[in-house]
Amino acid sequence: MAKGKVTVERIKDTIRLRFRVDGKQQAFYPGLGYTSDNLLRAELLKRQIETDIDTGEFDRTLKRYKVDKPKDNKSLLTAFESFTAYKTKRVEQGTLYKYWALINILKNSKLGNKCYLSVTEEDAEKFVLKLLENAEPITVKDKVCILGACYKWLKAPVNPWVEAQNLIKVTPKQPRDAFSKHEVNMIISEFEDWYPHYLPFVKFAFQTGCRSGEQVNLTWGSISTEFKTCWILSTKTNKARRIPLPENLQELLKHIKPSDAKSTDLVFKTFEGHKVNLNNFNNRYWKVVLETCSIEYRPFYCTRHTAATRFLEAGVSPVAVAQILGHDIKVLMKNYANLIDCPELPQMF
Incomplete structure (x- = not known):
């Protein structure tokens, strides 16, 4: 490989840049998924690395070439509405009513306007305790489980609703009798x-x-x-x-x-x-x-x-x-x- 030559490669669904510096081969993942837009960004990054190698200004820590991921500022309400839209064709109509009811609750809650990535376990705990004032524990637990599933679908780094489920103590009810x-x-x-x-x-x-x-x-x-x-x-x-x-x-x-x-x-x-x-x-x-x-x-x-x-x-x-x-x-x-x-x-x- 010629001096300063950078190759753009696809590894599964991500982009990798491969090049040689001081005789040693480098394989660098800039943090880009393999899409047409990201290929253009990778091309610009490739030229920058090639120039830096040729001019002796290459950053050996690679920090200069890391791509900052765009911040996700969606509110909890907006994120949950997206999750509900995804679920619309995947769950039964009766189950969807639960999602719509939760959307209405979030619309009337300050927590609904907060960025979903900023919601803490303390926020989730307060939300649960507020719900328990007007609803049965089993109903509240159902809502919290749905919120937890939403965060899992969003691939959020932290899911504050997992711990919140432990706050809800559901008293077992005698099952309904079958019809004779x-x-x-x-x-x-x-x-x-x-x-x-x-x-x-x-x-x-x-x-x-x-x-x-x-x-x-x-x-x-x-x-x-x-x-x-x-x-x-x-x-x-x-x-x-x-x-x-x-x-x-x-x-x-x-x-x-x-x-x-x-x-x-x-x-x-x-x-x-x-x-x-x-x-x-x-x-x-x-x-x-x-x-x-x-x-x-x-x-x-x-x-x-x-x-x-x-x-x-x-x-x-x-x-x-x-x-x-x-x-x-x-x-x-x-x-x-x-x-x-x-x-x-x-x-x-």
Whole structure:
């Protein structure tokens, strides 16, 4: 290599400058990612180093050639809004409400205007204590965990929300009971009499244990042509899974599928043909049916807990149940350790 000659190289996604000084080869990383803009900056840096070597003014500490990273002055609110935008197509609608609620809190908090890199553990602690004045510990912990995930996504050098989680003591609550088979049949009967349009939606939920957000987004392209299996892509875990459909659901789906259905059409729709809004469904139909049947209120997603319970009671393998529900096997075993195993899914109605 000629005297003062500097070569610009790409090492993975970063730029490296290689040159020789006093017979010794140098490999220098100026702190630039490999982009078209940074290549222009690297070219200028290359010329400066070549000139310094030729004139004997080369800085052997290399400090002169280090590129200062631009300061990130985004406020916590702005940073979290960017994180929410990133999450919009990656989480279920119900989960997004939590992000939007947190945005509103930050808008009304002085902390929201502070640069996110300047937020200290003391700031986070004060924020948590303020939230605990008006909200349940479990709700506050959820918000703090989301903020922690935001900092992880931002690749912030320090995450003040990790330690803040330890301030929140959540008292374990008794889990909601699964619906009994008698209650399931009462609910189905009531929907059949008064809201038959939503009967397939309810039956599918009880039989498969799908997450509500997965079910409202289900399209006909996800149902096999023989109606024997259903392919689910979870917005929560970003993983796909296959659910075997028992005969009762196969017949149900055959019956409700329009002759001109496209693969992208939703399986379950409102009366008007729109996507089901879970809040509206819960308030207008689900709550009314439970009240009419004198059944203790449990949210619609409790159909998932009911399916898991009934599957395991019938002897379906915990591994199979975890796969069908899209659950982590450890979580399943922890929550349903007293239940056991069978080769087929039981019919729920």
